[in-house]
Amino acid sequence: MQDDTAELTREKNSQGNILRQMALQACIALESPSTRTPICGVPDCNAAGIIQCLDCDHDDLLCRSCAVSAHSFLPFHKIRKWNGSFFEPTSLNICGLILHMNHGQGSCPHVKEAPAPQDLTVVDTNGVHIVSIGWCCCFGAPSFAEQLFSRRIFPASTLRPKTAFTFRVLKLFHMFNHVARTTPWDFTGAMNRLTDNVDVKSTPVSAPLPFCRLSVNGRFCLGYI
Ligand SMILES: [Zn+2]
Ligand SMILES: [Zn+2]
Numbered sequence: 001m002q003d004d005t006a007e008l009t010r011e012k013n014s015q016g017n018i019l020r021q022m023a024l025q026a027c028i029a030l031e032s033p034s035t036r037t038p039i040c041g042v043p044d045c046n047a048a049g050i051i052q053c054l055d056c057d058h059d060d061l062l063c064r065s066c067a068v069s070a071h072s073f074l075p076f077h078k079i080r081k082w083n084g085s086f087f088e089p090t091s092l093n094i095c096g097l098i099l100h101m102n103h104g105q106g107s108c109p110h111v112k113e114a115p116a117p118q119d120l121t122v123v124d125t126n127g128v129h130i131v132s133i134g135w136c137c138c139f140g141a142p143s144f145a146e147q148l149f150s151r152r153i154f155p156a157s158t159l160r161p162k163t164a165f166t167f168r169v170l171k172l173f174h175m176f177n178h179v180a181r182t183t184p185w186d187f188t189g190a191m192n193r194l195t196d197n198v199d200v201k202s203t204p205v206s207a208p209l210p211f212c213r214l215s216v217n218g219r220f221c222l223g224y225i
């Protein structure tokens with residue numbers, strides 16, 4: 001009986017070791033392109049593939065322009081750029097992605113009369129992002145705050161918001177707060193570390209106060225999210 005238990009434990013340990021080894025190899029393989037000259041993974045595009053998305057469920061490298069097109073409705077994905085030696089962090093904002101409001105993927109025809117796309121700090125479940133927003137300025141257009149609400153983004157102020165939170169991250173905080181008693185301070189710390197776990201103080205949302213206030217305001221509508 002004792003021999004059987006020891007044998008079972010040995011087998012489990014050996015399976016655990018194999019899985020750890022496989023995970024390690026997979027992680028190392030993902031740290032460089034599979035070929036010396038990777039091509040963009042979008043069919044019919046022959047540009048060099050240099051952008052890797054950490055949040056898309058595929059391992060293709062895309063060229064800068066295809067990466068921006070593929071993320072027109074996924075502006076909070078984290079990306080890295082192959083610089084010939086290693087993948088360095090970059091962002092869809094730096095690559096030129098603009099999140100257009102009120103006109104699907106197209107930009108507002110009155111964009112010339114509108115203020116230039118504005119950088120907005122948005123907290124999502126995977127960290128803090130700077131996103132370029134192309135506001136709709138058509139006659140009778142919804143307010144900036146209403147335009148954000150229509151994309152399930154909760155602005156921290158109404159007139160010209162500079163910080164906002166996705167409904168997803170509010171829901172996540174709501175659940176953590178109720179189930180694990182996570183405070184806004186701890187949650188903000190975790191979000192900042194998800195953004196940059198090395199230089200935590202460099203992240204744009206350094207104080208949990210907006211989260212405190214939003215967690216109170218947001219609670220009115222969290223039941224509907
Ligand atoms: Zn992606
Ligand atoms: Zn491409």
Ligand SMILES: [Zn+2]
Pocket residue numbers: 102103108109110135136137138141
């Ligand atoms: Zn418009």
